[in-house]
Structures are given as structure tokens and as C-alpha cells.
Amino acid sequence: MERKGILLFSGGLDSLLAAQVLINQNIPLKAYNFMLPYEKENYNPENSAIAHYASHLNLDLTFVQCGEDYIDMLRNPAHGYGKNVNPCIDCKIFFLKKAKEILVDTDAAFIATGEVNGQRPMSQRKDMINHIEKAAGLQRMILRPLSARFFKPTIAEERGLVNREALLDIHGRSRKIQMELAEKYGFTDYATPAGGCLLTDPFYAHRTHELFEHSDRITQRDLYLLRLGRHFRITPSIKAIVARNAEETQTLLKTKSHNDTLFSTRFQGPAILVPGITELTDQQKMIVAALAARYGKPGDSDNDRLISVFEGSTEQTIIAKTVNNKEIEALKI
Numbered sequence: 001m002e003r004k005g006i007l008l009f010s011g012g013l014d015s016l017l018a019a020q021v022l023i024n025q026n027i028p029l030k031a032y033n034f035m036l037p038y039e040k041e042n043y044n045p046e047n048s049a050i051a052h053y054a055s056h057l058n059l060d061l062t063f064v065q066c067g068e069d070y071i072d073m074l075r076n077p078a079h080g081y082g083k084n085v086n087p088c089i090d091c092k093i094f095f096l097k098k099a100k101e102i103l104v105d106t107d108a109a110f111i112a113t114g115e116v117n118g119q120r121p122m123s124q125r126k127d128m129i130n131h132i133e134k135a136a137g138l139q140r141m142i143l144r145p146l147s148a149r150f151f152k153p154t155i156a157e158e159r160g161l162v163n164r165e166a167l168l169d170i171h172g173r174s175r176k177i178q179m180e181l182a183e184k185y186g187f188t189d190y191a192t193p194a195g196g197c198l199l200t201d202p203f204y205a206h207r208t209h210e211l212f213e214h215s216d217r218i219t220q221r222d223l224y225l226l227r228l229g230r231h232f233r234i235t236p237s238i239k240a241i242v243a244r245n246a247e248e249t250q251t252l253l254k255t256k257s258h259n260d261t262l263f264s265t266r267f268q269g270p271a272i273l274v275p276g277i278t279e280l281t282d283q284q285k286m287i288v289a290a291l292a293a294r295y296g297k298p299g300d301s302d303n304d305r306l307i308s309v310f311e312g313s314t315e316q317t318i319i320a321k322t323v324n325n326k327e328i329e330a331l332k333i
Ligand code: SF4
Pocket: 086, 087, 088, 089, 091, 092, 194, 197, 198, 199, 200
């Protein structure tokens, strides 16, 4: 066991302060940020705000993309969801188990987190923190520099690799001490608590639950697509994603794969992606075309209502007919 630690780094103030407390003891740290699988595939976080916060502290940061195993957990979290689709307890256990693998590989002395005793009603209650630690198989290996005095000494502290006296005793929901420390250490820029986790967003959660109901196999791309556009369920297995603006139209055009169908208006209107489907019936195509007419500005003549439909690698032109708004609203997710 070497005198070095692994830090779970979210970019939030607590993780910055946890790093600072350990840096003050000259403990070498290797930081990890676990990216949830709702980012675009091939997303490059190297220029993200989190990378910027890490460089401010001279932290050696590695991004880890959570994949299928996270999605499996998200679908059926053993401890259930928080208010939205956030499986916070299982999510923490998941991160810690990943960190444990790194700990074993690198012979680090501990895993550090920015957790504060009592800060969140569920996942940062002391009994829950201890439960999470046990479930991850990391008893007395997790160091919480901001709240260490509320927990039994870790093995690293007992072995004198970390000076317990220099660790903090912050607890509760007030952020006063953290704000004072932020000022002391010149942290003016940091992520909000929960780091803007999309799983805590009610709108995103609604779409995710709806997707779970209709699909047995969900990929990172599916979760990414939930972030874009307006969604309409055409049949239990067919969904249309309507771009909300020119930027989303460009994104959907770039996102189309050979397994998708894309509707591109020849009038001023949104692109529409039907992911994972290349054999729509004529009737289904007319419904999707009607969505394009509803959210676009087609003209009155047939020529001003044309839509190109790219189904896999074939192209077809159809004319959008108007459908009444009630029918459209009934399909909205
Ligand atoms: S807020 Fe999001 S990232 Fe944080 S523990 Fe909950 S699910 Fe995981």
C-alpha cells in the first residue's frame, strides 16, 4: 500500500475541497470522473469545465465512461430511484466499485470522496454512507476529508499515511464552511451540487421511464437522444424526435445512422429522426411528415410541402398533409 490516494472528482465544490485538504498533506492523488452514459458517444471531455477545475488544482484526472453495466443498473436499481430517475445510492456504489478496481490495480492507500455527513437526506446520511461503503466492499478504505471526524479512522489514517488531525469535521446541509474554504483557496468557479446530473431532471426522467417501458435493450445513444428535440411515440416500437431549432436539426442530421429514418423538410421546418427503424409504413410516414408540417412552415401548394425521407440508404419524397393538433398532442411523450 503506497501513500497515494484515488479521488472521485465531480468538479463540485466538495470534491475540489476534498482534493485541497489532501494536497495540503502532500498526498499524491489520482482523480477520476465517471461520465454517465447520456453523453454523445465519442464525447471528448478534455475541454470540459471539470477538466478545467482539475487543472486548477494540478490534479491528474482521468475520465471514465460508464457503459452498459451502468445502464443495466439504471434500469433496475436495487435501492430504487430518488425523486426522478436518479439511482443515487446504487450510482455511488457503482462508482466506488469501479474505483476499487483501480485501487487494487494501483496499490493506492484509499479512495477519497467529497461526501459531507448529513448533507443530503438519503445518500449522505451517516448510516447510508456506511451502507454504501459496505456494499462496495470498501470498509475503512474510503476517506472523506471534509467529514472524516464523523467516521471511524480509515486504514490509511491508522497506518499514518494520512494525518487525521488535519482532516475536517463539516456536517449538515449548510454550505457556510465550504463557501468560506472556497474563498480561502480561491475557488471561484466550480460545478453546482449534483453536477447538473441529468438523471435528477424531471423532464429527462419522464422520457427515460417512458423509454424503459417500450424498449428491452437501451444503449448510450438512446439515452443521449432523450436530450434532444420533442418526442412522439408513433407505435410502441417507433418514436419520432423532432428538432426544436436549427442547431438540433443539424445535430439530428449528423446523428442519423444506417439503421434510422430521417425526415428532412424542403420548406422551413425541423429535421425528424426515427431512431432504429428503416421500414415505416406509408401511414406512419404520413404521421411523421405531419409533425414536420406542424412544427415547420410549409406552404399551401404540394410543392411547398415536400419532405425527403432517408430510410437507411434509400431516399423518397413525400408531401406533408396536415393533421389536427389533438392527434399530434396525443402522441407526445
Ligand atoms: S446525482 Fe446523478 S451522478 Fe450523483 S449520485 Fe445521483 S445519479 Fe449519481
